[in-house]
Every structure is written in structure tokens, then in C-alpha cells.
Amino acid sequence: MLLTFDPKEMVKTPYLFFTGKGGVGKTSTACATAISLAEEGKRVLIVSTDPASNLQDVFEQDLTNEISEVQGVNGLFACNLDPEEAAKDYRESVIGPYKGKLPDSVLATMEEQLSGACTVEIAAFDQFSTLLTKKDITEQFDVIVFDTAPTGHTLRLLSLPSAWNSFLEESTHGASCLGPLSGLDAKKSLYEQTVKALSDPDQTQLFLVTRPDESPIVEAARASAELKDIGLKNQHLIVNGLLGNPVLDDEVSHAFYEKQQKALGMVTDNFKGTDISYLPYVSFSLTGMESLKAWIRGETLKLDEAGAMPPTLLSDLSGFDDVAQDVIQENLRVIFTMGKGGVGKTTLAAELAVKLAEKGVAVHLTTTDPAAHLEQALHSRKVAGNLSLSRVDPKREVELYKKTVLDRAGEGLEGEQLAYLEEDLNSPCTEEIAVFQKFAKIVGQADEEVVIIDTAPTGHTLLLLDAAKSYHKELLRSTGEVSPEVQNLLPRLRNKEETAVLIVTLPEATPVLEAERLHADLERASILPRWWIINQSFALTKTDDKVLGGRGKHEIRWIDRVASKHEKCAIIPWRP
Structure with missing residues (x-):
């Protein structure tokens, strides 16, 4: 039996870092923790990066x-650092001196190299490193809470000792995450001090926040392992959003409860030796002092101002059948489902493939999902022989790509420079580029059948590969050849007459906000998403569970936000 998370009992260091996948409740948990500690009489600063x-x-x-000062709680202070703005300033500081001196194509490549998630994360790390070293600030507070911790990959990059700039000038292996490090050598000592403080169990606790669901648990386990590898071993797992006893004779309530209980088995398997606690699933929105205080006390029901549902909002939205019909009517040939982990894009890619196949369309479904349930689900539908399936193994593709790059670009490198190249290849961008090549071959089949692809490279990675035609150059450098499929892929993705991107989200704050960033990212790459699909909505269910029903009411503002911005918008109820 898990213990309820109690900050007063479980917080034991002056520095607290909260990390986890988008949408798991990091910010809410960090805020509730800060409030609880301040109410105990401590002076607390919460910082969001x-x-x-x-x-x-x-x-x-x-x-x-x-x-x-945060209003309503004595002793609680906050600041909201903006890593996006810091990253923008940093890009300008790096690129500015070269404007008018280097060709536009080179500047475009530099700018895109500094536009990815790694640049934002490094900018955030720079901000809180500076904050942590200001004694006139740190000495004012008993506890400093950081909402969002750096990944193990970023910490390893920042702690590698050497002259980054000299390596970057000589590196030709391809663009990934080392670009953001150019020009940061002057801060090497600052970063080393910060990493040392993070690794000190008497100074820092790392709180991994997850939901009782497969995808965020897998991500939390991966983050836990890689952070332990670099010395951040003082960890505590918080399972957020655990539903209490289900309502009798309520199918939705029982199915939701059973799914969570099954996922808890993964928690005990993956986090042996780690302190674990939980926070309850609640009916109300986790905004405002009273809601946060009620949540941390373990309350799950509360009367609040969820707001009235616009009378025709849900009935005016399309269903998933409309998405399938659109694909058929417009003779779309390449379909991507995109979105953050855990929003259901793999399931919806499979469901779309089944719907098209049942209409007599020849379909090929490919996924990067290693789980076997996809094949089982398709088999259970007894689909005709016009549906074929393939699975791309990201791990295998990355290993092949790494080996190719190290064999070619790593020749002549040794010691620290080789360490840089190897760590650069641990970047998330590397996986996207490696899988991109495999997908390019599969998309080449779209002339013969509709190709549905679960997950695609982000707009940033596509632009990184395309800048100054560098995506041809990088692949030519690493593999010695550029296949026609790779050359044709990006133009094909930009052709809205044959390609559709379906953005999948949940009707909650973080998934919607992250999906909006993904949409903007794709637009920068001249790829306009065709459909937004709001998945797993409790607002459409007939549940009698007051907690789940209450959540449905709070979905309305996010459903309305998506529907008001995007003409093609579909919604799908939470389904057992």
C-alpha cells in the first residue's frame, strides 16, 4: 500500500527538483509542496523553468x-523564468556576430541548430545555475523548489570537461544537440558547481512525478536510471492521480480503476529501492490556494466554479469516423499521428488503419511502439488482408545510425572529443533522424497503399535536416548515399494534397499547450496539421463517478480552446 505524499514528512533537503513527462502534474505537485512547507513556517521559493x-x-x-511574494500564503515566494526568451537571447548572441559575414544558408543552419528543445533546456539550466550560486538569494530561503529538472542527457553534455568550441569547429558528423553549447565555455565552472550540488543528497532531492499509466511510468523509469548514472541518487517517486474505490455498476469508473491498478505493478517492478508515494485523482481544477491545500490534504471532491458547458460545443465537434471519411474522400496517402507520449496516438493510428481497411482501402500501418498489443488489437478485429503492419525498432535504428556516424565522423577523434561525439549521439534528435530514414523508405510505398505512421520527426528536426539542404548533406556524410525516398520525403510531407498530420491531445492544460507548440513547430517547417483530435474525454461519458464526472466539466475550457482555433477538430470519449 502506497503512502500519501506528505511534504512535511518526506521533504528532507533545501533544494527540490520536480521532473516528469508533460501533463503528469509536475507544476501542481511542486506548487502544493511549496504551499505545504510554507504553512509549516519555512520561507520557500518556487522557481519554474x-x-x-x-x-x-x-x-x-x-x-x-x-x-x-505569493498572495495568500505567508513565507511563499515565486518567480517564473522564461527559458524560451533566454534561448532566443542566446541564439542572437551566438549568431549575431556572424550576420553579414557568413552565407545565409550557413546562418540558417546555425539558427535551426539552436532552435531545439536542448537549447531551451540548456538556457533554463543556465538560469537556475545562476540563481543557485547567488548566495544573497539562496540564504533568504529555507527551501527552493524547482519546477522541471534537466534531463540526464543535458547534464552529461554540460559536465563533459573540454573546450566545446574547438570540437564544434572541427565536427562534421551532423547536427544534433552540441550546437547549443557553442560559446558556453566561460560558464563551465558554474555548471560543474551546479551539477555537484544536484548530486549531493544532503542538498538536493529529485521528485519524479508520474501518472499510473504505462507511458509516463516508462519515461519516469528511464529518467530515474539516467539521472542515477550521473550521481542524482536521492530520488522519490510520486504517483499522481490515483483514483479511489470505483463506483458500483459504473463501467467507466471500474475500467479506469483497473487500468491504474495494473499500471501500479509496473511501478513496483521499475522502482525497487526508491521511496514511492501517491496523490489522489480529484474532481476539481488544481488552481488556486484552496484547491491545492485540499488536494495535498487528500480531498477528492469539492464544489467549485467549473462553469457551464456551452450548449452545442460537444455536439458540434466531429467524431473519429469523420476523420476516416476525410482521408478516404480526399484520397490522402500518408497519415501521421503526432503528439506527446500517453495521449493515445498509437491506438488511434491503429484504429484509423482498421477503419480504412474495413472500407476496402489498402493500408500499411507502421509504428515505433514496441508493445505487442497493437498486433493483438488488429488481429481481434479480423481485418481483411488489405491491412499490413510493420514495426520500426527505434533502438535498433539508433544503434545502426550511431555506428555509421562513429565509423565515419569519429575517425581520428579520441579522448574528450570522441566523448562529445558519443554524447551528442545520445540526443533525442538522433533517434528522430535515425527513425526518419527508416520512415522515408516506408513512405515510398504510399503510391500503392495508404501509409499510416505512428509518430514523426518534429518540425525542428525536419528543419535541422533541411536547412541549407543539409538533410541531404548529413545523410550523404553519414551513409555515403541519399536514397530517392529521403530526397522526396520532406516535399511530400509539405504536400497537403497527399499528406495529413493528425495532432492528438488530451483535454487538459499541459497536453493542449504542448500540442500547440508542436503545431507551431510543424508550421515553421511548412507542414500544416490537418486535424486536431481530442482524445479520452470524460465530458462525453455517462459516468456516475463524481470524481471522473467532475473532471469532465473541467475539460470544457480546453475543448473550447482547441475547437475555437482549429476548423477540423474531432473528439473521442474515454473508453474502457
Whole structure:
């Protein structure tokens, strides 16, 4: 039996870092922790470095990068650092001196290399490193809470000792995450001090936040392992959103409960030796002091201002059948389902493939999902022989790509420079580029059948590969040849007459905000998503469970936000 998370009992260090996948409740958990500690009489500072931060929404007051007092709780202070703005300033500082001196194509490549998630994360790390070393600030507070911790990959990059710039000048292996490090050598000592403080169990606790669901648990286990590898061993897992006893004779309530209980088995398997606690699933929105205090006390039901449902909002939205019909009517040939992990894009890719096959369309479904349930689900539908399936193994593709790059670009490198190249190849961008090549071959089949692809490279990775035609150059450098499929892939993705991107989200704050960033990212690459699909909505269910029903009411603002911005918008109920 898991213990309820109690900050007063479980917080044991002055520095607290909260990390986890988008949408698991990091910010809410960090805020509730800060409130609880402040109520105990401590002076607490909470700092958000999350580019999708909703810290001001949770506290219901405007926040800036200046430390200010949080209204309603004595001793609680907050600041909302903006890593996106810091990354923008950093890009300009690196690229500015070269404008007018280097060709536009080179500048475009540099700018895109500095536009990815790694640049934002490094900018965030720079901000809180500076904050941690200001004794006039740290000495004012008993506890400093950081909403969002750096990944193990970023910490390894920043802690590798050597002259980054000299390596970057000589490196020709391809663009990934080392670009953001150019020009940061002057801060090497600062970063080393920060990494040392993070690794000190007497100074820092790392709180991994997850939901009782497969995807975020797998991600939390991966993050836990890689952070332990670099010395951050003082970890505590918080399972957020655990439903209490289900309602009798309520199919939705029982199915939701059983799914969570099954996922808890993964928690005990993956986090042996780690302190684990939980927070309850609640009916109300986790914004405002009273809601956060009620949540941390373990309350799950509360009367609040969820707001009335616009009378025709849900009935006016399309269903998933409309998405399938659109694909058939417009003779679309390449379909991508995109979105953050855990929103259901793999399941929806499979469901779309089944719907098309049942209409007599020849379909090929490919996925990067290693789980076997996909094949089982398709088999159970007894689909005709016009549906074929393949699975891309990201791990295998990455290993092949790494080997190719190290064999070619790594020749002549040794010691620290080779260590840089190897760590650069641990970047998330590497997986996208490696899988991109495999997908390119599969998309080449679209002349013969509709190809549905679960997950695609982000707009940033596509632009990184395309800048100054570098995606041809990088593949030519690493593999010695550029296949026609790879040459044709990006133009094909931009052709809305044959390609459709389906963005999948949940009707919650973080998944919607992250999906909006993904949409903007794709637009930068001249790829306009065709459909937004709001998945797993409790607002459409007939549940009698007051907790789940209450959540449905709070989905309305996010459903309305998506529907008001996107003409093609479909919604799918939470289904057992």
C-alpha cells in the first residue's frame, strides 16, 4: 500500500527538483509542496523553468522572472523564468556576430541548430545555475523548489570537461544537440558547481512525478536510471492521480480503476529501492490556494466554479469516423499521428488503419511502439488482408545510425572529443533522424497503399535536416548515399494534397499547450496539421463517478480552446 505524499514528512533537503513527462502534474505537485512547507513556517521559493509553465495559473496571480511574494500564503515566494526568451537571447548572441559575414544558408543552419528543445533546456539550466550560486538569494530561503529538472542527457553534455568550441569547429558528423553549447565555455565552472550540488543528497532531492499509466511510468523509469548514472541518487517517486474505490455498476469508473491498478505493478517492478508515494485523482481544477491545500490534504471532491458547458460545443465537434471519411474522400496517402507520449496516438493510428481497411482501402500501418498489443488489437478485429503492419525498432535504428556516424565522423577523434561525439549521439534528435530514414523508405510505398505512421520527426528536426539542404548533406556524410525516398520525403510531407498530420491531445492544460507548440513547430517547417483530435474525454461519458464526472466539466475550457482555433477538430470519449 502506497503512502500519501506528505511534504512535511518526506521533504528532507533545501533544494527540490520536480521532473516528469508533460501533463503528469509536475507544476501542481511542486506548487502544493511549496504551499505545504510554507504553512509549516519555512520561507520557500518556487522557481519554474518549464517553457509551458502555468505557475501563474496555479497561483492565480501574475508572475515574472523577478521574485515576488505569493498572495495568500505567508513565507511563499515565486518567480517564473522564461527559458524560451533566454534561448532566443542566446541564439542572437551566438549568431549575431556572424550576420553579414557568413552565407545565409550557413546562418540558417546555425539558427535551426539552436532552435531545439536542448537549447531551451540548456538556457533554463543556465538560469537556475545562476540563481543557485547567488548566495544573497539562496540564504533568504529555507527551501527552493524547482519546477522541471534537466534531463540526464543535458547534464552529461554540460559536465563533459573540454573546450566545446574547438570540437564544434572541427565536427562534421551532423547536427544534433552540441550546437547549443557553442560559446558556453566561460560558464563551465558554474555548471560543474551546479551539477555537484544536484548530486549531493544532503542538498538536493529529485521528485519524479508520474501518472499510473504505462507511458509516463516508462519515461519516469528511464529518467530515474539516467539521472542515477550521473550521481542524482536521492530520488522519490510520486504517483499522481490515483483514483479511489470505483463506483458500483459504473463501467467507466471500474475500467479506469483497473487500468491504474495494473499500471501500479509496473511501478513496483521499475522502482525497487526508491521511496514511492501517491496523490489522489480529484474532481476539481488544481488552481488556486484552496484547491491545492485540499488536494495535498487528500480531498477528492469539492464544489467549485467549473462553469457551464456551452450548449452545442460537444455536439458540434466531429467524431473519429469523420476523420476516416476525410482521408478516404480526399484520397490522402500518408497519415501521421503526432503528439506527446500517453495521449493515445498509437491506438488511434491503429484504429484509423482498421477503419480504412474495413472500407476496402489498402493500408500499411507502421509504428515505433514496441508493445505487442497493437498486433493483438488488429488481429481481434479480423481485418481483411488489405491491412499490413510493420514495426520500426527505434533502438535498433539508433544503434545502426550511431555506428555509421562513429565509423565515419569519429575517425581520428579520441579522448574528450570522441566523448562529445558519443554524447551528442545520445540526443533525442538522433533517434528522430535515425527513425526518419527508416520512415522515408516506408513512405515510398504510399503510391500503392495508404501509409499510416505512428509518430514523426518534429518540425525542428525536419528543419535541422533541411536547412541549407543539409538533410541531404548529413545523410550523404553519414551513409555515403541519399536514397530517392529521403530526397522526396520532406516535399511530400509539405504536400497537403497527399499528406495529413493528425495532432492528438488530451483535454487538459499541459497536453493542449504542448500540442500547440508542436503545431507551431510543424508550421515553421511548412507542414500544416490537418486535424486536431481530442482524445479520452470524460465530458462525453455517462459516468456516475463524481470524481471522473467532475473532471469532465473541467475539460470544457480546453475543448473550447482547441475547437475555437482549429476548423477540423474531432473528439473521442474515454473508453474502457
